Amino acid sequence: MFIELDGWMAKLRFSASHLIPDHPKCGRLHGHTYAVSVRVEGTQAGEFIIDFIELKDIVKDVCNRLDHRVLVAENDPRLKITEEQGHYTMEILKSCKHYVLPRDDVLLLPINSVSAEDLCKYFLNEISVGIRGNGPANNITGLHVRVDEGIGQGAGCNMDL
Numbered sequence: 001m002f003i004e005l006d007g008w009m010a011k012l013r014f015s016a017s018h019l020i021p022d023h024p025k026c027g028r029l030h031g032h033t034y035a036v037s038v039r040v041e042g043t044q045a046g047e048f049i050i051d052f053i054e055l056k057d058i059v060k061d062v063c064n065r066l067d068h069r070v071l072v073a074e075n076d077p078r079l080k081i082t083e084e085q086g087h088y089t090m091e092i093l094k095s096c097k098h099y100v101l102p103r104d105d106v107l108l109l110p111i112n113s114v115s116a117e118d119l120c121k122y123f124l125n126e127i128s129v130g131i132r133g134n135g136p137a138n139n140i141t142g143l144h145v146r147v148d149e150g151i152g153q154g155a156g157c158n159m160d161l
Protein backbone atom coordinates (compact mmCIF):
# COMPACT_ATOMS: atom_id res chain seq x y z
CA MET A 1 0.00 0.00 0.00
CA PHE A 2 1.16 3.56 -0.54
CA ILE A 3 0.17 7.17 -0.14
CA GLU A 4 1.06 9.82 -2.64
CA LEU A 5 1.45 13.61 -2.80
CA ASP A 6 1.33 15.28 -6.21
CA GLY A 7 3.73 18.20 -6.03
CA TRP A 8 1.72 20.41 -8.40
CA MET A 9 -1.68 19.79 -6.85
CA ALA A 10 -0.46 19.75 -3.23
CA LYS A 11 1.61 22.92 -3.81
CA LEU A 12 4.94 21.31 -3.01
CA ARG A 13 6.71 23.63 -5.41
CA PHE A 14 9.59 26.04 -5.55
CA SER A 15 11.10 28.40 -8.09
CA ALA A 16 14.84 28.65 -8.52
CA SER A 17 17.65 29.48 -10.94
CA HIS A 18 20.39 27.18 -12.13
CA LEU A 19 22.66 26.39 -15.01
CA ILE A 20 24.19 23.25 -16.45
CA PRO A 21 27.83 24.09 -17.28
CA ASP A 22 28.82 23.78 -20.94
CA HIS A 23 25.31 22.82 -22.09
CA PRO A 24 24.52 24.78 -25.30
CA LYS A 25 21.23 26.16 -23.97
CA CYS A 26 21.11 25.34 -20.24
CA GLY A 27 24.62 26.72 -19.73
CA ARG A 28 23.08 30.18 -19.37
CA LEU A 29 21.61 31.11 -15.99
CA HIS A 30 17.84 30.54 -16.12
CA GLY A 31 14.96 29.50 -13.89
CA HIS A 32 12.24 26.90 -13.44
CA THR A 33 9.30 26.21 -11.24
CA TYR A 34 9.84 22.77 -9.77
CA ALA A 35 7.34 20.43 -8.13
CA VAL A 36 8.20 17.57 -5.79
CA SER A 37 5.94 14.52 -5.76
CA VAL A 38 6.32 11.82 -3.13
CA ARG A 39 5.06 8.29 -2.63
CA VAL A 40 5.48 6.52 0.71
CA GLU A 41 5.03 2.75 0.79
CA GLY A 42 4.22 0.74 3.86
CA THR A 43 1.48 -0.58 6.06
CA GLN A 44 -0.96 1.38 8.17
CA ALA A 45 0.14 2.17 11.71
CA GLY A 46 -3.31 2.90 13.10
CA GLU A 47 -5.20 4.65 10.33
CA PHE A 48 -2.26 6.06 8.37
CA ILE A 49 0.93 4.97 6.65
CA ILE A 50 2.10 8.51 7.43
CA ASP A 51 -0.04 11.57 8.16
CA PHE A 52 -0.36 13.68 4.98
CA ILE A 53 0.20 16.85 7.02
CA GLU A 54 3.40 15.49 8.54
CA LEU A 55 4.73 14.42 5.13
CA LYS A 56 3.77 17.72 3.48
CA ASP A 57 5.59 19.67 6.21
CA ILE A 58 8.75 17.62 5.61
CA VAL A 59 8.66 18.21 1.84
CA LYS A 60 7.69 21.90 2.18
CA ASP A 61 10.64 22.53 4.50
CA VAL A 62 13.06 21.30 1.84
CA CYS A 63 11.25 23.23 -0.93
CA ASN A 64 11.38 26.43 1.15
CA ARG A 65 15.14 26.10 1.56
CA LEU A 66 15.58 26.10 -2.24
CA ASP A 67 12.83 28.58 -3.11
CA HIS A 68 13.89 31.79 -4.93
CA ARG A 69 17.58 30.92 -4.74
CA VAL A 70 20.29 30.42 -7.28
CA LEU A 71 21.10 26.73 -6.89
CA VAL A 72 24.77 25.82 -7.24
CA ALA A 73 26.18 22.28 -7.17
CA GLU A 74 29.23 22.51 -4.94
CA ASN A 75 30.57 19.11 -6.11
CA ASP A 76 30.46 19.98 -9.81
CA PRO A 77 34.02 19.51 -11.15
CA ARG A 78 33.22 21.93 -14.00
CA LEU A 79 32.92 24.81 -11.51
CA LYS A 80 35.25 26.70 -9.25
CA ILE A 81 33.39 28.40 -6.42
CA THR A 82 35.02 30.98 -4.19
CA GLU A 83 33.55 33.15 -1.46
CA GLU A 84 34.67 36.67 -0.74
CA GLN A 85 33.10 39.64 1.07
CA GLY A 86 29.56 38.33 1.04
CA HIS A 87 29.67 37.12 -2.55
CA TYR A 88 30.23 33.86 -4.33
CA THR A 89 32.15 33.80 -7.56
CA MET A 90 31.17 30.85 -9.70
CA GLU A 91 33.63 30.22 -12.49
CA ILE A 92 32.72 27.84 -15.30
CA LEU A 93 36.16 26.47 -15.99
CA LYS A 94 35.84 25.39 -19.63
CA SER A 95 34.16 28.53 -20.93
CA CYS A 96 35.91 30.98 -18.55
CA LYS A 97 32.55 32.54 -17.60
CA HIS A 98 32.19 34.13 -14.19
CA TYR A 99 29.10 34.84 -12.18
CA VAL A 100 29.39 36.98 -9.05
CA LEU A 101 26.34 36.52 -6.83
CA PRO A 102 25.35 37.77 -3.38
CA ARG A 103 25.84 34.97 -0.86
CA ASP A 104 22.27 35.27 0.41
CA ASP A 105 20.87 34.65 -3.08
CA VAL A 106 22.78 31.39 -3.49
CA LEU A 107 22.22 27.94 -2.04
CA LEU A 108 25.18 25.61 -2.34
CA LEU A 109 23.96 22.03 -2.59
CA PRO A 110 26.13 18.94 -1.93
CA ILE A 111 25.38 17.49 -5.37
CA ASN A 112 27.24 16.97 -8.66
CA SER A 113 24.99 19.08 -10.87
CA VAL A 114 21.70 20.96 -10.62
CA SER A 115 19.93 18.55 -12.96
CA ALA A 116 16.46 17.21 -12.15
CA GLU A 117 18.16 13.86 -11.51
CA ASP A 118 20.61 15.18 -8.93
CA LEU A 119 17.97 17.40 -7.31
CA CYS A 120 15.77 14.30 -7.02
CA LYS A 121 18.52 12.38 -5.20
CA TYR A 122 18.96 15.37 -2.88
CA PHE A 123 15.23 15.51 -2.09
CA LEU A 124 15.07 11.74 -1.61
CA ASN A 125 17.81 11.91 0.99
CA GLU A 126 16.41 14.98 2.78
CA ILE A 127 12.85 13.59 2.89
CA SER A 128 14.09 10.23 4.21
CA VAL A 129 15.96 12.05 6.98
CA GLY A 130 12.77 14.02 7.77
CA ILE A 131 10.66 10.87 7.98
CA ARG A 132 13.20 9.11 10.23
CA GLY A 133 13.58 12.27 12.34
CA ASN A 134 9.92 12.14 13.28
CA GLY A 135 10.53 8.97 15.27
CA PRO A 136 10.56 5.25 14.53
CA ALA A 137 8.33 4.38 11.60
CA ASN A 138 8.81 0.65 11.16
CA ASN A 139 5.64 0.49 9.08
CA ILE A 140 7.24 2.54 6.25
CA THR A 141 9.15 0.41 3.75
CA GLY A 142 9.82 2.58 0.72
CA LEU A 143 10.08 6.14 -0.53
CA HIS A 144 9.73 7.41 -4.11
CA VAL A 145 10.42 11.01 -5.07
CA ARG A 146 9.93 12.76 -8.41
CA VAL A 147 11.21 16.26 -9.12
CA ASP A 148 9.54 17.94 -12.08
CA GLU A 149 11.43 20.71 -13.84
CA GLY A 150 8.38 22.49 -15.23
CA ILE A 151 5.19 20.65 -16.14
CA GLY A 152 5.57 17.40 -18.04
CA GLN A 153 9.22 16.51 -17.41
CA GLY A 154 10.91 15.22 -14.32
CA ALA A 155 13.27 12.74 -12.72
CA GLY A 156 12.38 10.06 -10.19
CA CYS A 157 14.29 7.90 -7.75
CA ASN A 158 13.50 5.67 -4.81
CA MET A 159 14.95 4.00 -1.73
CA ASP A 160 13.97 1.29 0.72
CA LEU A 161 13.44 2.51 4.25
Ligand SMILES: [Zn+2]
Pocket residue numbers: 018026030031032
Ligand atom coordinates in the same frame (compact mmCIF):
# COMPACT_ATOMS: atom_id res chain seq x y z
ZN1 LIG B 1 17.14 24.41 -16.48
